[in-house]
Amino acid sequence: MKILGICCSPRKEKTTYYALKTSLTAIPDAYGQVNTHLIDLSEKEINGCKACGACMKKLKCSQDDDFNALVPILSDPEVGGIIVATPVYMGSMSSQCKAFLDRCVMFRRNGFLFRDKVGGVITVGGVRNGGQSATIQHIHAVMLVQDMILVGDGQPGAHFGGTMWSGHPDGIERDEVGMATVQSLGKRVAEVALTVNR
Numbered sequence: 001m002k003i004l005g006i007c008c009s010p011r012k013e014k015t016t017y018y019a020l021k022t023s024l025t026a027i028p029d030a031y032g033q034v035n036t037h038l039i040d041l042s043e044k045e046i047n048g049c050k051a052c053g054a055c056m057k058k059l060k061c062s063q064d065d066d067f068n069a070l071v072p073i074l075s076d077p078e079v080g081g082i083i084v085a086t087p088v089y090m091g092s093m094s095s096q097c098k099a100f101l102d103r104c105v106m107f108r109r110n111g112f113l114f115r116d117k118v119g120g121v122i123t124v125g126g127v128r129n130g131g132q133s134a135t136i137q138h139i140h141a142v143m144l145v146q147d148m149i150l151v152g153d154g155q156p157g158a159h160f161g162g163t164m165w166s167g168h169p170d171g172i173e174r175d176e177v178g179m180a181t182v183q184s185l186g187k188r189v190a191e192v193a194l195t196v197n198r
Contacts, residue, residue, distance in 0.1 A: 008097030023186035055106035080193030081118035132163035154188035
């Protein structure tokens, strides 16, 4: 089984990447039989969906950008869960995240390939309460349309997902509350994916 992490920040290996990597690292520590794979969108060209309808006929987009190279990874039947991580921009997800999620309509159109895959979300805001939870709910809505199974970070907090504070005065690494939520989210996604795929 594999859990994919999608880093939707335009900034390479910054705070959102760190939060997602922390979440994914917690998975094999807790569930050794689960592999992880991180996809960083920072240097990829992924345009918005043009609603051309080409992907209604086959699992391929008409646009000549980097998204088609991701299709075999995303449609791999070994994938049991997907964690989407985004910075919070203007109270919502990054434009990279929105473009990526919109382009994933092809998986819905070709037999609901994300159906029963476990979805989790990580958001990173510049302040402690900077729209992280609202942004998670926006992405949850997309996951529901894909017929995915949504999880938060589980007990004891059972929040919507992982939320971190990039503006922590001592650096994001010192955001102990946020670190706990992203680690718990990773483990919860793996736990539920393993349960679903028994």
